[in-house]
Amino acid sequence: MFRWGSRKGDPKRLRMRGCVFRAVVSFLVSCSAAFGDPASRSRKIVQEADARRIAVVDRVAPSVVCVSDSLDRGGGSGVIIDPQGYGLTNYHVVAGLVEKRRGLGGLSDGQLYELEVLGIDPTGDVAMFRLLGREMYPYSELGDSDAVQIGDTAIAMGNPFSLSEDSTPSVSVGLVTGTHRYQYGVGNNLIYSDCIQTDAAINPGNSGGPLFNEAGEIIGINGRISVNTRGRFNVGFGYAISSNQIKRFIPALRAGLLARHGTMEATVENRTGAVVFNEVRAGWAAYRAGVARGDVLLSLAGRRIDSANHFASLLGTYPSGWTVQMEIERAREPRVLTFRLDSLEPKLRKPFTMDHEVNQGEVRRVLHSYASTVTGDQTAEPPAGLVWSMTRRHDAGRDGRIVPPQYFDASWERGEPMRWVECGVDSGGGREVEFDEMEARRFLAGSNMPSEIPAEERLILETLYWAWVRLFEPLESLDLTEFMHVGADRVWPSEDGRLEPSAAASGMVEQISVPIPPNGTVTFGFEMGNGQLGQASIIYGPPHTEVTLQFSDHREIDGLTLPTRVRVRSGTGSGYVDELSWWEFSP
């Protein structure tokens, strides 16, 4: 948040007064329009619509970028999406710049800025860049592309045919002429999934530029047109990558990664009144989750699927590793499967190497935002120790047996090993395990634990352990070079509504991962927007094993804002979800 000016004079109230004034004026205007003669009424409506559109164009034009390789070569377009100068364009616009990472970005102020290419998404034809040389940049907000409807006004801006010599963007206006379109790619590259179709003129050079809605929000990135035999120019069919798809890839793109799209390696076909799996590749995501040939696909990620095209289109909008929920039907029995998507490998002319400095910058930003969320404004000391009590509830439907809840205590004090106590069904006390770094690493190396703790519990213990030792240390004492920003994941969907994370608005977390030798990785997910700890997961293998703890109900306790609930899921392969709820904790 950037604050301008002082707080005196209560700007909120002033703004209110301004709003009321404007509302009254517009009321008088629209009423006089409503009761005037039809011709002047419609003229009024047109004039107002024109004035609104002009105001929107004026407002967003400074955020539109002319992207080029060098001064004398044609290029594409882009748009800045945050004040630090981060912007979006098409992969195919910067594909030639990926190696040297540098290009030029021209803004409507007539200035040229150095442009640094960050992450790329060849499958989705998106890339992120950062403009250099200025403190603050004009930017536009990303809108909700799922709210876009056929017939909405669409405003495309950019630099078609490299017409602009002073970097002032060209503007074309049209309608949204199709939504949720699917346009095939070239192999695994340049696939336009769930894209927006428009008849606003899109021409060569418009690529990478924004498609705005009437309110001036970015609903898509223009990048593709249908062409007739006449040539490569506008024939009324332009396609924009939807903003909601892009949002899921932005964390990875900001972190300078090669973003990969998800796949489940299964195909469906349209049959009478149903969409049916006709091929499920053994060993891949859909197969591991338990999908079989002949299963009927009902919904994916909460949306009903009504055609094979729809399935491909929706699936293509999710990143690799993303957690999806899918509803299928077998022998008239509905089932819900939850699993992570596998990775679709884009084709690159040369291997992409991540810029470590860019990635480290994102790690620092996320961890600092987390630290300040935990401690608030003051620089409070991290907790000296923590005790969490947990209840484990078995999923009754899994094997048909009802197992009574089990209770555990996990406690940790700085410098001491972690203690894990199984309290028994009646909190009576039971097994007790001490767990330190040596044990943790030995465990990951595959050797036996010093007790008969079941494998699932051990993984939970392990994940908790690493969460504690990594995240409750003061930031300065951590070796941040061990960490890597690995993009976004989704906050696990809640089935009972009880464990919905507090910042579920975006439903997304930014992930920082740290390798734990010899073959494990612990990943922490911080909720987008507020930086709170949303997830911690441990993945190790082969064979691929995963436990994810989902944190929620963040509360302030002794000056620290920490989660007070957790839900656990494990065994991605079988798709089953175990649940633990965790309350109470005493710093």
Place this chain on the structure above:
Amino acid sequence: MKVRAGIILVAVCGLVSIVRAGGGFEKAIEAALPRVVKLYGLGAGQQKGYGTGVIISADGLVLTVYSLLIDADTVRATTADGKLYEASVVFHDRERQLSLLRLRGAGQSENAEGNGSTKEFVGASGAEGTVRLKPTIGPFPYFEVSCATPPSESAPCGPPLRPGDWVLAAGNAFKVADGPEPVSIAHGVFSARTRLDARRRLRDFPYRGDVLVIDAITNNPGAPGSALVNLDGEFVGLIGREVISNLTFTHFNYAIPRDVLADFVKRGLEAESKGEFMAAPQVALERHEAVDIGIRVSRAGYQSVLPFVERVIRGSPAERAGIRKDDLVLSINRKNVATADEYVAELAELAADKPIDIVLRRGRRIITVQIGAPRKNEQPTP
């Protein structure tokens, strides 16, 4: 308190602007999308095997253009709800380049296997004495095309259109939509009602009646047969076949006006009730293969080079016309060709049965030759 009253009043009056907020085409879109079908049939060369039609009766009469598409054994139609029907030809008119189809079948979901029993004849609706052999399909949402009184030039049927009025076309151009997905729309203004002097490739377009000229880009594969509606969602015309203006050589965006369609449909239904069912029309398969006049031009990889004649095939029409090696091709049928690629592209546009005028430069002389009746080529011209 005053403030609150003001806000409520604003909210009431605000409704006016909310209605106009989304581009203003809502009514047109709502009317057009459910009344358009995606057509699938025969395709060859540049003629695509997909197109668009407009439902014009509750029992499934569909209006579309006259083209190779409907020459297929089975033309298939997908309605806006994703159901798949077979469509058979009721009537067609080569002069007006229009076809009338009738949907048949049970309305399967797409890709469903055809069911033999549903292929039986369904009687025409409305005609007296006709016995319905099977329960009718539908009812479908449809556009009314017929006119209450016989239309005249001064009083054409349908809503009046003035130049500058907004229009919206709805159809499956480029086959963007699949199954139940809504077809594409395109918006623009009505420019003029006029007559058309146009051609399809090298053939003259036979239709000489009135057309509605629009500035929405509708001259695209799959778009012919799209519905054209006004802002109120009233049907005003049918997007015609892709043509090129003989005057300006531009690709023309136009629609056949509703009164012409009404007359065509009336004749079609009369023919149907008299039992004059038409077999699938024998639409001449238009030849688009490249013609070979026996010239090989110099080409160098991807670079654009001047269209110099590198070799003249012995006994070819080019040789007979006196074309020699090292001649520079300047134009073909009055169209300038600047590069070897343009020469090849231009040649590919030519029909095989018409003479070709070629202008050449030989040394410092300009030579005009005419090549008659070139042969078709099985292989593309290199």
